[in-house]
Amino acid sequence: MKPWESYLDDADRAVLARGRFGTRMGFGARPAVVVIDAQRYMVGEEGADAEWPSSCGDVGRAAVGQIAAVVGAAQASGVPCFFTRFELERDGSDIGVYGRKRALLESPNWCLAGTRGAELVPQLEPGPRDLVFVKKKPSGFHGTPLLGYLVDRKVDTVIVVGGATSNCIRATVFDASSWNFRVIVPQQAVFDRIPVSHAISLFDMDRQFADVVDAAEVTAYLQGIGGHAGGTDHA
Template sequence: MSDLVQSRRALLIVDMQRGLFNGAEPPHEGARVLDNINLLIARARATHAPIFAARHTGPKGSPIEPGSALRQLLADLHVDAERDVTFDKTRPSCFAGTGLAQWLRDAKVDELAIVGMKTEYCVDTTCRAASELGWRTVLIEDAHTTTDAPGLSAQAIVAHHNRVLSGPFVNSRAPPTTCFKAPARCAGVSLSVHAQCASSAVRVKLSVDREGTAGRDGRQNETRPVTGARGSFG
C-alpha cells in the first residue's frame, strides 16, 4: 500500500469474477460493461489514481470458494496484480471485514468511483456504505451490471438502481466522462455509463447529492453533471 499515490479519486471494481460474469445467466450488456471498466482502469492508471478490485469469496463447497478458479478476476479485466490492490470479501459490502476503508484513507481518497456487478447486491450495498462512511460516491451508469431475476429483467434492475440511487447517496457519471482529475476539468466527453450509489443521478454524468450528504472533509456534496468517454482520474 505504500506505493499508492495520494489522489482525490480512486476506482473500485466490484466482483468482476469468472464465476459471476461467465455463469449460466449472462450479465446484461456484459461485453460493453467490461470494455467501459477497462477504459476507466486505463484512465485511472494514466493519472496514478489508486485502483481496487474486490473478489467475492463464498463458503467452502460453493463455486467461488477460497482458491477456486471461478473466484478469480476475469482474464480480460485489465487489473494489474503488481500495481493495483486486489482483495477478498465475504459480504455484499466491499467495506465489511476488509481493509478498504483504511486503504482509501491512507491514499487520501475522498471520492470513489464504483463499477462492477451485481447491481442490486454488492454494487448497491457498497455504494450506500461508501456514502455513509463519508466518501463522495460515483456510480458509473454504463459500468455496472447484473443478470435477469424472476419477474424482472437485468436491464430493468440496472435502470431502477440508476434512478433510485442517484441523488441522495451517489454521484452519477459515464465512463467517457469520468474524470480522475479535478471535477472542473472533466467535461464534455461521452460514453454511456451509470453511476448509482446513494447520492446522485446514475448516468453519463457525475452527480453528487445536493441534499447535503457531507463529504469526509465536512463539505456538502454537490451534484455536477458530466458526460463523455474521455474523462480522466486525477
C-alpha cells in the same frame, strides 16, 4: 435517457422536484476506483452462459470493456484501484445467512475458492500500486481493509464499477456515502442480471447517494488527473 426514466410518472417527478433530490455532488480532487466482483462467474462465456449459474450474460461482458477503460485511465494517471473478489469456501463454511437465501452451488463456474469462476476477468490487470482482496459480504467495505486504504491515501472520491448493480454495487455505494466519500457510478461500467433491478438501483443511488454519470465522463476526468491523484506517493 437514464435507464430509470421509463419507470417514473409525472407524480414521481413532482416528488423528486419538491424534495430537490438528485443534486450533483461532482468529482473531488483525490479519486480511487473500486472494482466490485468483476469475476469470471459474473460474466460467463458467450454462447455458454447456461454453464455459468450466476452469469449476467451479454450485459456483463459489455460492461467489462467499460470497466477496463475506466481502470486503464486510472492506472495511467496514478489513481489507485482496489479490486474485490467475492468467493466462498467449497464447503460453504463462510456463506453465513446468504446460505438461507441461496443454495451452495458445486460448480467450478461459480464463486467457490480456487475455481476459475472466482478469478478476475482476464481483461482486468491490477497494477503494481493496486490492491486485490476477497470479500464475503455484499459491500466492498464489510470486513475488508478498503476504508483504511482510502483514508490512508486521502481519497475523497470513490468511483464504483462492476456488478451486480442491485447487490454488491448498491451496498458498496451506500457504505461509501455513509463514510462521506463523494461517490461516482459510471452507468455503463456496472451491470446486473435483471434490467429492472439495474435501472431502479441506479435510480436509488442517483437520487440520494451517488452521481450516476456517463462512463466517458469518468474516463475523461481520470485522464485529467495526471500526477495529482491520491495514492501516487505510495508503493
